[in-house]
Amino acid sequence: MDQQEWAAVYDAHAERLHHLGVLLAGPADAHDLVADAVLRAIGSRQWPTVESPGAYLAQTLVQLAEDGRRRSTRRRLREARSARLSPVDRFSSAPDTEAALVVRRALSTLSPTQMAVVYLHYWEDLTLDRVATELGVTPGTIRKQLDRAKRRLRTQLPQSPEED
Amino acid sequence: MPTLDDHIRSALTTVLADAPAPLTTAELIDRPTLIDLRTAITDDRPHRRTWLVAVNLAAAAALLVAIIVPTRRSEPQPTGSDDNASYLVPDSLPKGWVLLDVDESLPTATAIGLPGQGARVVFERADPPARFEVSTVRQARGSYEPANSRPLSLRDGEGSFDSVSSTDHKGWTFDFVRDGFVVSGQGWGEDDLAFMAETISVDDAGVVQFDPATGFTEVGRRLLGVAPLTRYHLRYGPSPTVLPPREPLAEVLLITVTRWADNVDPRFEAGAFDAMTLVDGRVAALSERGATWSPAPTVLAQVDFIDSDARTDAETMVDLMNSLVTIDRPAFDDLIAGIAAGVSASGSWPVPLPAGPVRLDRIGRGMQAWLCITPPSVPRRCRFVSFGYLGTGWTERADDIEILESDPVVIAFADYWYLIDQPVDGQPPYNVAAVGARTTGGPFRVFVVPSTQDSIERRDSDGYSYTVNRPTR
Numbered sequence: 001m002d003q004q005e006w007a008a009v010y011d012a013h014a015e016r017l018h019h020l021g022v023l024l025a026g027p028a029d030a031h032d033l034v035a036d037a038v039l040r041a042i043g044s045r046q047w048p049t050v051e052s053p054g055a056y057l058a059q060t061l062v063q064l065a066e067d068g069r070r071r072s073t074r075r076r077l078r079e080a081r082s083a084r085l086s087p088v089d090r091f092s093s094a095p096d097t098e099a100a101l102v103v104r105r106a107l108s109t110l111s112p113t114q115m116a117v118v119y120l121h122y123w124e125d126l127t128l129d130r131v132a133t134e135l136g137v138t139p140g141t142i143r144k145q146l147d148r149a150k151r152r153l154r155t156q157l158p159q160s161p162e163e164d
Numbered sequence: 165m166p167t168l169d170d171h172i173r174s175a176l177t178t179v180l181a182d183a184p185a186p187l188t189t190a191e192l193i194d195r196p197t198l199i200d201l202r203t204a205i206t207d208d209r210p211h212r213r214t215w216l217v218a219v220n221l222a223a224a225a226a227l228l229v230a231i232i233v234p235t236r237r238s239e240p241q242p243t244g245s246d247d248n249a250s251y252l253v254p255d256s257l258p259k260g261w262v263l264l265d266v267d268e269s270l271p272t273a274t275a276i277g278l279p280g281q282g283a284r285v286v287f288e289r290a291d292p293p294a295r296f297e298v299s300t301v302r303q304a305r306g307s308y309e310p311a312n313s314r315p316l317s318l319r320d321g322e323g324s325f326d327s328v329s330s331t332d333h334k335g336w337t338f339d340f341v342r343d344g345f346v347v348s349g350q351g352w353g354e355d356d357l358a359f360m361a362e363t364i365s366v367d368d369a370g371v372v373q374f375d376p377a378t379g380f381t382e383v384g385r386r387l388l389g390v391a392p393l394t395r396y397h398l399r400y401g402p403s404p405t406v407l408p409p410r411e412p413l414a415e416v417l418l419i420t421v422t423r424w425a426d427n428v429d430p431r432f433e434a435g436a437f438d439a440m441t442l443v444d445g446r447v448a449a450l451s452e453r454g455a456t457w458s459p460a461p462t463v464l465a466q467v468d469f470i471d472s473d474a475r476t477d478a479e480t481m482v483d484l485m486n487s488l489v490t491i492d493r494p495a496f497d498d499l500i501a502g503i504a505a506g507v508s509a510s511g512s513w514p515v516p517l518p519a520g521p522v523r524l525d526r527i528g529r530g531m532q533a534w535l536c537i538t539p540p541s542v543p544r545r546c547r548f549v550s551f552g553y554l555g556t557g558w559t560e561r562a563d564d565i566e567i568l569e570s571d572p573v574v575i576a577f578a579d580y581w582y583l584i585d586q587p588v589d590g591q592p593p594y595n596v597a598a599v600g601a602r603t604t605g606g607p608f609r610v611f612v613v614p615s616t617q618d619s620i621e622r623r624d625s626d627g628y629s630y631t632v633n634r635p636t637r
Binding site: 007010011014015017018019022023027030031034035038100103104106107118119122123128138140141143146147150153154157 | 168172174179182184185187188189192350352439
């Protein structure tokens, strides 16, 4: 697949990738994460034979977020200790109202995969089977991830918008 | 009233509303990081190939062992004596893989709670297929508010119901308060299962009862606060001689074997959503990265590929299950003694202790290291240094990981067990009243705990507690 072809794939899925990037890495690092994911995907051996390039890009982005979260643990912990910041505050650079901060922190408690499931199901209104296809896992896994995400969010999100 | 689904959509709107515009294709192509990374990856091709080979070894492992020993299998025969017990281990490993760690710590109870404080029950229906897992926890206070979204027609004040549906499958979750217990359920089935919430009652012990007329039959149940008899974890992965030390392990094969006092059933242990299949007449739960089955009536075995990029198919998992063999305790001890063999020490310190001096060694470096204790005239024992997310999953809240950083290493010898960790500013303190002696070895703290003490605890100012259990061997 030449540059023109993968560029067309990116164009078609840019909004989804960007939204996932913002949710998984925060607005400040979203562009980096998306660029890394595109690079990783188009540089992989599988890319020429991938049947659904858009789904593969999304899967690569989620996998990169999982990898980055894992591998930077120690560095982030050191930074967090010295700065006394939450190590999962992906949105620390974004100006926030207090209510928005609560929402951002609540979403930050999700794993990248859980976040991707929540985004695709609630924002793009995909069925769980379709979410499973997009993320390359079984519907059962998606149901489990969504259930865990909801159980976590119900304890983290404000009780109602009026209370914000 | 806004539902949880509404809250989630609102939260996404909040976060995405002010997001900057996506990169255009032109910006993406011209992005310096992309150019830098492209160059870096091009320059690093040989390493990447090696790395990819290492990362994909786990899937190959199962295939290899299946080819080498396609018909070998022996089932563990639990006995009353630990010394004579049998242990389940892989018969062969892929090239470059080693046994990293054996954990024989005291198993904890099935869930946080005390006997009589709640229970878990699984029931299923064959036709049309459906399965439910329901947990109960005694309501501590009267303040519980069910958080699911769609109100359910239950008795007054009894909570809510929420459904998740898709094209071909339906997953059902509910939670409500009944008879003094918080009842949380999740289920799977093709048809409308909302009625199941209505059929459930809870007895004084927190055990769920349901109406047999629904067509469901019970798979199993277990009270909270019940611990298994024994449990051990075997962790396999690429040798540090294969991986660069700065990297955490990209992939780990974790084998967990648990012995219960009563018969076990994978249909119960694997949960509501996992796919069940028959393997040689035995029920097994298979997933993309693992399998759960019962090789003997009271033994539950689980294999999981942790942090795996490569997913495994059902056939591979079945082959892996079949490739496990049983060995006796002396052979198991030999395996443990071989942990970290051939890996260079990166530090060695004498540790003066009241019961006599021991030597503390750090074997390996970075995120692939062991801590080993060698008492006089006794073979050393080594434990792999874990960083919290390995084996326990990265879904743990990160602020918990901040407390933990790396898990403390525990090693048992005769009358004492040792807890070794690296002090970190702001860590909550251990319950030192349970500790017999405390000293240091190089950068590490060494706590000596009498074997009569089954665990020690640390608790932070917010009430979060972390318990370290005594190793049994």
